Amino acid sequence: MAKTWWKEAVCYQVYPRSFQDSNGDGVGDIKGVTQRLDYLKDLGIDVIWLSPVYQSPNDDNGYDISDYQAIMSEFGTMDDFDELLREVHARGMKLIMDLVINHSSDEHAWFIESRSSRKNDKRDWYIWRDGKDGGPPNNWESIFSGPAWEYDIETDQYYMHIFSTKQPDLNWENFEVRDALHNMVNWWLDKGIDGFRVDAISHIKKTEGFPDMPNPDRHQVVPCFPHMMNVKGIEVFLSELKKKTFDNYDIMTVGEANGVRIEEADEWVGEEKGYFNMIFQFEHLGLWNKNGDKQVDVRALKETLTKWQQGLEGRGWNALFFENHDQARSVSTWGNDKEYWKESAKMLGALYFFMKGTPYIYQGQEIGMTNVKFPSIEDYDDVGMRNFYYIETANGRSHEEIMNIIWSQGRDNSRTPMQWDSSPNAGFSANGSTWFGVNPNYPQINVEHQLQDPTSIYHFYKQMIALRKQEPVLQYGRYDIHFREHPSIYTYTRELEDTRALIICNFSEEVQTLPTPVGHLREGDYLRLANYDVSDKGIPQDFVLQPYEVRVYVFPKHS
Numbered sequence: 001m002a003k004t005w006w007k008e009a010v011c012y013q014v015y016p017r018s019f020q021d022s023n024g025d026g027v028g029d030i031k032g033v034t035q036r037l038d039y040l041k042d043l044g045i046d047v048i049w050l051s052p053v054y055q056s057p058n059d060d061n062g063y064d065i066s067d068y069q070a071i072m073s074e075f076g077t078m079d080d081f082d083e084l085l086r087e088v089h090a091r092g093m094k095l096i097m098d099l100v101i102n103h104s105s106d107e108h109a110w111f112i113e114s115r116s117s118r119k120n121d122k123r124d125w126y127i128w129r130d131g132k133d134g135g136p137p138n139n140w141e142s143i144f145s146g147p148a149w150e151y152d153i154e155t156d157q158y159y160m161h162i163f164s165t166k167q168p169d170l171n172w173e174n175f176e177v178r179d180a181l182h183n184m185v186n187w188w189l190d191k192g193i194d195g196f197r198v199d200a201i202s203h204i205k206k207t208e209g210f211p212d213m214p215n216p217d218r219h220q221v222v223p224c225f226p227h228m229m230n231v232k233g234i235e236v237f238l239s240e241l242k243k244k245t246f247d248n249y250d251i252m253t254v255g256e257a258n259g260v261r262i263e264e265a266d267e268w269v270g271e272e273k274g275y276f277n278m279i280f281q282f283e284h285l286g287l288w289n290k291n292g293d294k295q296v297d298v299r300a301l302k303e304t305l306t307k308w309q310q311g312l313e314g315r316g317w318n319a320l321f322f323e324n325h326d327q328a329r330s331v332s333t334w335g336n337d338k339e340y341w342k343e344s345a346k347m348l349g350a351l352y353f354f355m356k357g358t359p360y361i362y363q364g365q366e367i368g369m370t371n372v373k374f375p376s377i378e379d380y381d382d383v384g385m386r387n388f389y390y391i392e393t394a395n396g397r398s399h400e401e402i403m404n405i406i407w408s409q410g411r412d413n414s415r416t417p418m419q420w421d422s423s424p425n426a427g428f429s430a431n432g433s434t435w436f437g438v439n440p441n442y443p444q445i446n447v448e449h450q451l452q453d454p455t456s457i458y459h460f461y462k463q464m465i466a467l468r469k470q471e472p473v474l475q476y477g478r479y480d481i482h483f484r485e486h487p488s489i490y491t492y493t494r495e496l497e498d499t500r501a502l503i504i505c506n507f508s509e510e511v512q513t514l515p516t517p518v519g520h521l522r523e524g525d526y527l528r529l530a531n532y533d534v535s536d537k538g539i540p541q542d543f544v545l546q547p548y549e550v551r552v553y554v555f556p557k558h559s
């Protein structure tokens with residue numbers, strides 16, 4: 001496989017609203033990101049993925065864009081952005097932006113025109129339909145709960161919104177829309193940014209004729225959104241997008257590809273003709289026990305991740321991640337954020353970080369930030385979760401029951417401000433009131449503490465990044481799984497020419513023993529990373545692994 005910079009990179013996602021407030025108004029901003037670049041550089045980051053900073057009324061925190069070529073005033077100015085880009089490049093790092101083109105804001109000039117009359121030139125830039133039997137055109141549901149259609153009284157039609165009512169879907173069938181989007185994408189690329197994370201891109205095509213969903217009672221239950229996710233015909237739009245924009249630049253692209261299956265990998269991320277360099281797939285994220293009893297299905301996790309690792313071998317490239325701004329915190333979800341907070345956060349890090357693909361770290365993951373538990377729905381911000389709360393309350397579910405879901409799965413878990421130090425507001429903002437609550441555990445969990453503690457989660461991440469860069473086997477080596485049937489150990493190897501690596505993870509709170517999957521290597525300094533003290537640096541005949549223990553070995557193949 002060809003070597004490229006983005007295969008060797010480690011990416012870090014910044015959610016700017018919660019990263020660093022530079023001017024004390026309680027909202028993170030672009031200058032705040034610039035101020036923290038040395039921190040990211042020192043950690044070893046190569047590429048920063050910046051969540052949206054475009055002009056937006058913030059119904060969905062910037063994922064509802066009202067002007068693609070302007071910066072949200074709360075975040076700063078275009079000059080601030082240009083300065084950020086220069087400073088990122090000056091440190092030898094790269095910057096990719098979020099590209100949100102399945103929908104715009106309802107406050108975008110295009111939509112304002114489109115909604116103004118049925119005869120307007122831009123009417124067809126969005127998806128407008130007549131109602132049916134006194135209700136919406138069909139039974140499709142929004143990913144944020146409730147119908148996927150909103151009635152517009154002025155023109156007596158409905159517009160489609162897969163996400164919130166303030167995020168009308170653009171009509172990709174209209175070539176003028178595609179043209180306008182291509183021009184905008186090229187405008188940013190000409191500015192010198194280094195690529196895009198492409199939002200919700202598997203939703204841009206809808207089934208022709210807009211037929212009802214098959215299961216009218218619970219539309220969101222499997223099969224999930226069959227008429228608005230990865231619908232046949234999407235390939236035309238994606239190939240065109242690639243050809244008219246991405247192909248003409250040395251950039252990286254990562255598509256958010258909900259619903260794309262490994263069988264479609266060649267089209268989506270194939271080395272030769274894939275629409276993107278890599279995609280985020282989400283199959284592994286559903287594999288934890290949502291009842292909160294912490295029983296992760298380790299076997300299912302192995303099956304899913306291994307399917308993607310082996311399925312893309314020699315064909316395409318994976319994007320590796322456990323966290324982003326839409327997921328609850330990994331240490332709370334998959335690990336134990338109390339007794340084994342440190343151990344489990346490190347184990348989870350190493351588990352995904354050394355697979356084949358480009359690893360992504362979400363802000364705060366590198367210090368083991370945890371989920372949060374605010375008492376009232378009024379303490380929460382996420383439009384998706386708030387809709388869910390009000391709709392489920394109307395359906396008769398109790399406050400406790402709904403809040404339990406929000407506490408364990410809500411997207412706001414990962415959107416609390418970054419915990420920099422133990423000063424008020426965790427060093428995120430000088431303001432008394434921040435846009436969203438700070439997790440009360442910041443005096444214990446923060447960057448400043450962890451910089452000083454060589455055994456911290458932060459230092460473990462820093463070592464992981466350095467190790468991945470030192471050892472080509474960890475970048476380009478083939479992935480193989482071992483002990484596939486074991487219920488609580490996840491162990492895999494990587495192999496490249498004469499070098500092998502072994503990653504062995506105890507995904508449980510019990511001591512586990514396991515024979516070596518790669519042979520006994522008595523002599524040698526092969527242990528490169530561990531989260532417990534291990535005196536023997538060779539590979540033992542039998543492993544005795546403590547709760548959430550992880551070890552990473554790199555060794556010669558024929559020793």
Ligand code: GLC
Binds near residue numbers: 063064
């Ligand atoms: C993606 C984003 C999410 C956003 C949605 C709509 O899934 O990651 O945060 O709400 O798209 O743009």
Ligand code: CA
Binds near residue numbers: 024
């Ligand atoms: Ca600010």
